[in-house]
Amino acid sequence: MAVRMVSLIGIALLTLSLTIAEEDLPCRTRDLEIEGRSIVCVCDANYCDTITREEPSSGNYVVYTSSDSGKRFEKSFGEIQNVVNYAESLDIDREQTPKEMLEESDFDEGTNSTIWNSVRLRLFTNTRYQTIEGFGGSVTDAAGINWRKLSDATQTQLINTYFGPKGLEYNFIRVPIAGADFSTHPYTYNEMPWNDGALSNFSLSEEDLFLKLPMIKRSLHAAKHEVKIIASTWSPPIWMKTNERITGFGQVKREFYQAYADYHLRFLEEYAKVNVKIWAITTTNEPINGIVPIAPFNSLGWMPSQLARWIVDNLGPTIRNSPFNDTLILAVDDQRYLLHFYVIGMEREDPKAFDYIDGIAIHYYGNFAPAQLLTDIQNRHPKKILLSTEACEGAMPWDAMRVEIGAWRRARNYITSILQDLNNFVVGWIDWNLCLSETGGPNWANNFVDAPILVFPEKDEFIKNPMFYAMGHFSKFVPRGSIRILASRRSIMTIENIAFLTPAGNIVVILHNRNNRDMNIRLDIGTTRFIQLVLEAHSIKTIEINQN
Ligand SMILES: *[C@@H]1O[C@H](CO)[C@@H](O)[C@H](O)[C@H]1NC(C)=O
Ligand SMILES: *[C@@H]1O[C@H](CO)[C@@H](O)[C@H](O)[C@H]1NC(C)=O
Ligand SMILES: *[C@@H]1O[C@H](CO)[C@@H](O)[C@H](O)[C@H]1NC(C)=O
Secondary structure (H helix, E strand, C coil): CHHHHHHHHHHHHHHHHHHHHCCCCCCCEECCCCCCCCCEEEEECCCCCCCCCCCCCCCEEEEEEEECCCCCCEEEEEECEECCCHHHHCCCCCCCCHHHHHHHHCCCCCCCCCCCCEEEEEEEEEEEEEECCEEEEECCHHHHHHHHCCCHHHHHHHHHHHHCCCCCCCCEEEEEECCCCCCCCCCCCCCCCCCCCCCCCCCCCHHHHHHHHHHHHHHHHHCCCCCEEEEEECCCCHHHECCCCCCCCCCECHHHHHHHHHHHHHHHHHHHHCCCCCCEEECCCCHHHHCCCCCCCCCCCCCHHHHHHHHHHHHHHHHHCCCCCCCEEEEEEEEHHHHHHHHHHHHHHCCCHHHHCCEEEEECCCCCCCCHHHHHHHHHCCCCEEEEEECCCCCCCCCCCCCCCCCHHHHHHHHHHHHHHHCCCEEEEEEEECCEECCCCCCCCCCCCCCCEEEEHHHCEEEECHHHHHHHHHHCCCCCCCEEEEEEECCCCCCEEEEEECCCCCEEEEEEECCCCCEEEEEEECCCEEEEEEECCCEEEEEEECCC
């Protein structure tokens, strides 16, 4: 009896402590009172909203909602329902005709639901696609500069809100090798002496030592899980380049192909010396910028044939025969509409290039080409991963504003793009600058853009834009190792959606409503159980379901 009392008290205490531990700090909202904008969440040394992932118990689910109307990771809970009508439970695994969809759609008679505001999806946990690597953001010089302007306590808040267990749990970082446009000046490693093919004077920059490495180390420290790092060169030392300039039309001089491969190896060595392991390198950021020189910043051009030659003759052997032989090599690192140009061009020059590369990196800007292109590339090279390595809003010439504080529209663009990519075999999605100033900089080439976090040093605070929560609806709930599963539509109406099976065996569904009206959603789990919920106008929901 006494033992039982003790254990009961134990359970009571445990429940109590769990309840306390899972109490999240809500978004401290600031309404900008600008027509058409959503709210932002404000953080400082003493306060920052947190998000804890709740473990759904058997037969239950947890829903997280963010919306234009101001919700940020709002939690709700539910129980999976059983189908009562036997006829409804009949298994229909084949594709349905529109007529059948019409007949099935009026699933909720006697309510306000019609075929025009109802979406029905069926989740197939046994139809599996790619395994997810993760989500993250980039430690640029600009991110480091803004971050370092905050007090130490606020710096910790910013790192925790991205990487910590009560934050977005990011597990990827991308870092430029030397300078990019998001630096105060253009620079490379080993600029002098001229024509130093042996790289005898290679050394990291002040920016590495005082901005990027400290920010990376604090992020790795805050994260509960492994954070993988991807590094990319924008431009090598200008003596390696045909135009001997940091920007414009320029490629690597043939005699420096090996030096440019060694440049990457030296970077891996220098970062390893300070205990930062690089998981992957890309084969140069946006190689088109040194071929079609429109971008006014650090660049290096590769034609597909040149890129294949360099990978086969120099970069591939250099990395594979080094102590860093397990470093992944990701090719292209450029826009979706250039994928075929580079992939097919490299195949033509030398298919051996694909023996050295582990995947293809893709950027976000001007996604004119259909996302189906990604699936085509995956089918061509089924063993290679596709990874999205850079994205930001406000970068295009037609964007009226570089920074648009509180714009839900920008979160919506992120969500749509992530869903398109992941539904076409992309394994992860990495955002650009982790934080920027209120004008979207610094950027030496005046290429200012937006970011999920904007820093206000004079107030020692930062604000979180809707894009921050867009990223979190994925990064927080789709852990590395999750596998995308089939979510097949069984209604006339459609919304943007995706589904995963997590390593713990839960189903995670993400639903995005771009419409001006609420939608009634029904998720069929197997043949006899379902979940029904309302997806409000301009909102995103992540639903974690314990189906067991
Ligand atoms: C080596 O690089 C540093 C800058 O990092 C420069 O000041 C120095 O002059 C270079 N040494 C030689 C021999 O060029
Ligand atoms: C990779 O490098 C490590 C460390 O130098 C070495 O032990 C290992 O055998 C290498 N692996 C391959 C496949 O070459
Ligand atoms: C249907 O009605 C319910 C209850 O009145 C409401 O909560 C829900 O938002 C409505 N659904 C739609 C799609 O309008």
